[in-house]
Amino acid sequence: MMGGATPPAPLRPLVSRSWTRVLGFGLDPTHANARDPLPWAEVERRRHHSPLALVIDEIRAVLTSVADASRFIVVVTDADGIILWREGSAGVLRKADGLGFTEGATWTEDHVGTNAIGTALAEQAPVQLFSAEHFEEGQHPWYCTASPVHDPRTGALLGVVDVSGPALTLHPALIALVDTATKLAEARLWRHHEQSLQRLRRSAEHVLATTTGPVLLVDDDGWVAHYSGVLVRDRIAAPRADLPLTVPGLGLCLPERLGEGWLVRPDERGTSxxxxxxxxxxxxxxxxxxxxxxxxxxxxxxxxxxxxxxxxxxxxxxxxxxxxxxxxxxxxxxxxxxxxxxxxxxxxxxxxxxxxxxxxxxxxxxxxxxxx
Incomplete structure (x- = not known):
């Protein structure tokens, strides 16, 4: 244990790894370490720019409908571990306020020690922690279940969905519930991606209808919205203004900005x-x-x-x-x-x-x- 005594049961490997990391940060387990809350304007800015804003309603629909009855709160962070959204049981929210578990606070391991959000970010995997598995003593009355959310297009980490509440109210079904919420969020993000490509395709119909020869229409990340005269994968290298691009089957191309996407076709001038x-x-x-x-x-x-x-x-x-x-x-x-x-x-x-x-x-x- 942190105080030097032998723990009553062997530590789980995940908890042992986290405690080893956290001890290297020089944090104190006996009191609340700095949460470094951001100004509200910065929280709003991060919300606006977070892809999770597109699916926060779906996450709420799965989790918050039973939060009051089950006495837990739902927390969603960005990839930096900063809490952007938080709601649920009013009583648990008041307890969370006293712990600094609020919007704008940073809940990474290097700030608050072993906790489900920070450890899920560090491990890149779902995490459930109970009571004294947390590093800070103030978090011992809590359980936390967290799961990372990834961009289904690129695999990039977008943030974490967390459910937390009093330790004695932990229900074994919560792991499955959080897992369902994150899978739904990723599925919805993929659907938003498909709809974005459809909008790009519709906006370029007038140009594509008059374009001859092999051509691709792609978004800013290189995802293909339309192709003609060439077989391609779902994605090419991301286009950049004035930089040449090579595409299998097309050779050297100079991407042309078209609305919110790019028209990619061979250089007709035949120049090297x-x-x-x-x-x-x-x-x-x-x-x-x-x-x-x-x-x-x-x-x-x-x-x-x-x-x-x-x-x-x-x-x-x-x-x-x-x-x-x-x-x-x-x-x-x-x-x-x-x-x-x-x-x-x-x-x-x-x-x-x-x-x-x-x-x-x-x-x-x-x-x-x-x-x-």
């Missing part, structure tokens, strides 16, 4: 893109020339590692390099393939997919030269 890797004041810079039709060129600074990758791919030519080959060239062995894949992924976000994958290579339609 010329890029040059140079050193400016000791810094690696990639310079991409403009097109003969007057499109402006652009330049971007690169990290030494990204510059090294580009030089290797330029030397490899059309055959390209595998992750294993890049690992050998960069690190002297094949044990760093995960690192290589992550670095190339970051590089492609910077240079607008001038680098193609499978194998890694300079994309078709791009002529890259590297100064000594």
């Amino acid at each position: 893109l010329t890029a040059r890797l140079v050193s400016v004041g000791g810094e690696a810079v990639l310079e991409v020339a403009g097109t003969p039709d007057g499109d402006a060129g652009w330049r971007v600074s690169l990290t030494p590692r990204h510059a090294a990758v580009l030089r290797l791919l330029a030397a490899a030519g059309t055959e390209g390099m595998s992750a294993a080959a890049l690992s050998r060239a960069l690190f002297g062995d094949e044990e760093h393939q995960v690192t290589v894949r992550a670095e190339v992924s970051r590089l492609r976000r910077v240079v607008g997919a001038l680098v193609a994958a499978a194998p890694y290579r300079v994309a078709e339609g791009v002529r890259l030269t590297c100064d000594p």
Whole structure:
């Protein structure tokens, strides 16, 4: 136990891992640590920008209808562990106020110790904690059941749904209830995504009807709303203004902004893109020339590692390099393939997919030269 005594029963591995993390933060288990509540205006701003605002009504429908009868409260946080929404039993809400369990408060492990919200964020998994499994003694009269909510499109963590109440009122069905609420929220988010693509498709109907040849219509994240003349997966690399994009089956494309989305089609001018890797004041810079039709060129600074990758791919030519080959060239062995894949992924976000994958290579339609 935190006071040094032997616990009456062995700690669950999840609780042991959390206590180990929390002890490293220097928190005090005998009193409430800082919750750092945000101003109400910032809470409102976060609510407005949170994707969970789209599904908060569905979460309420599942959980709060029985909150008063069951004596618990429902709490929804963002990915930073900041409480954005909270409602439920009036009596339990008053007790939560005294604990600092309020809107705007931060309930991550490094702020308030082991708790279902913070531990669910740390473990990226559903968590239920009971009584003295909490780090702070003030939380011992409570139980908490929490589950992360993820973006069904990308897998990104959006926040946590939590149910909390007096420890003696814990009902075993609450785990299933919270799990149902999070699954419903993720399903509704996917439906909102589909509806957004439908709206984008309708808004672009007049342009698509007069467009010939292969074409894609995608949203800002690269999700495909419409395709014609080319077989694609559900998603391509996210388009960016004035940055070239390579799409399997289309080759080199220059995305065009269309309403709230992007029109992606092959460069009809048939011109190649010329890029040059140079050193400016000791810094690696990639310079991409403009097109003969007057499109402006652009330049971007690169990290030494990204510059090294580009030089290797330029030397490899059309055959390209595998992750294993890049690992050998960069690190002297094949044990760093995960690192290589992550670095190339970051590089492609910077240079607008001038680098193609499978194998890694300079994309078709791009002529890259590297100064000594």
